[in-house]
Amino acid sequence: GIQVEQSPPDLILQEGANSTLRCNFSDSVNNLQWFHQNPWGQLINLFYIPSGTKQNGRLSATTVATERYSLLYISSSQTTDSGVYFCAAQGVGGQNFVFGPGTRLSVLP
Amino acid sequence: NAGVMQNPRHLVRRRGQEARLRCSPMKGHSHVYWYRQLPEEGLKFMVYLQKENIIDESGMPKERFSAEFPKEGPSILRIQQVVRGDSAAYFCASSPGQGGSYNEQFFGPGTRLTVL
Numbered sequence: 630g631i632q633v634e635q636s637p638p639d640l641i642l643q644e645g646a647n648s649t650l651r652c653n654f655s656d657s658v659n660n661l662q663w664f665h666q667n668p669w670g671q672l673i674n675l676f677y678i679p680s681g682t683k684q685n686g687r688l689s690a691t692t693v694a695t696e697r698y699s700l701l702y703i704s705s706s707q708t709t710d711s712g713v714y715f716c717a718a719q720g721v722g723g724q725n726f727v728f729g730p731g732t733r734l735s736v737l738p
Numbered sequence: 739n740a741g742v743m744q745n746p747r748h749l750v751r752r753r754g755q756e757a758r759l760r761c762s763p764m765k766g767h768s769h770v771y772w773y774r775q776l777p778e779e780g781l782k783f784m785v786y787l788q789k790e791n792i793i794d795e796s797g798m799p800k801e802r803f804s805a806e807f808p809k810e811g812p813s814i815l816r817i818q819q820v821v822r823g824d825s826a827a828y829f830c831a832s833s834p835g836q837g838g839s840y841n842e843q844f845f846g847p848g849t850r851l852t853v854l
Contacts, residue, residue, distance in 0.1 A: 659837075659841055660841040660842070660843075662842065662843065664845070670827060670847075670848055670850070671847055671848075672781075672829065672845040672848075674842075674844060674845070677839060677841075677842040715780060715781070717781075717843075719841060725771060725783040725786050725794060725796075725797065726771070726773075726781075726783060726831075726843065727783065728773075728780040728781040728782070728783075729780060730779075730780050731780050
């Protein structure tokens with residue numbers, strides 16, 4: 630099945646800094662999503678982005694399907710951005726998501 | 739438009755008891771997925787169901803675990819004779835269908851199971 634990797638595993642930022650999180654996947658995808666798991670454990674949908682670029686406020690994401698990676702950009706980070714960011718991919722012909730191991734982000738005041 | 743609902747939010751069971759976790763998908767969604775998250779780990783797929791059908795249960799342990807999504811009512815994940823290793827957060831997700839943006843999955847708040 631499809632394999633999903635994320636980097637970096639951990640990231641510490643000062644408030645106001647920008648960051649880029651990366652997701653690599655091993656095969657063609659039907660679906661790719663980015664999620665934020667907040668410190669209370671809730672999973673929040675950030676982007677549905679099997680290809681192309683999307684922006685939502687301070688967050689944006691780009692998926693280059695032909696090169697099998699996706700990037701999540703966080704600009705002007707805030708302490709409320711802290712938590713774990715997961716990338717999840719559904720391979721072509723697959724039924725379910727495979728989650729990456731996550732990037733744990735800590736934004737310091 | 740209510741999101742994906744899960745209950746209970748927290749469940750405590752003693753070893754050997756049964757755990758029943760419930761999931762009501764978003765309105766208009768007919769596809770349900772269950773995932774398990776062990777402490778400090780990512781989510782692992784367990785089972786994918788449509789109404790009255792199990793489509794893919796490749797991630798489900800062969801013993802003690804079962805899932806259903808009846809014609810009426812919520813989807814149920816059932817764990818019989820729980821053991822300490824079953825302690826985890828169990829998340830349910832739903833999607834409108836399959837194909838294109840219908841694939842997009844929306845997650846519930848999770849049920850945190852603790853086995854004593």
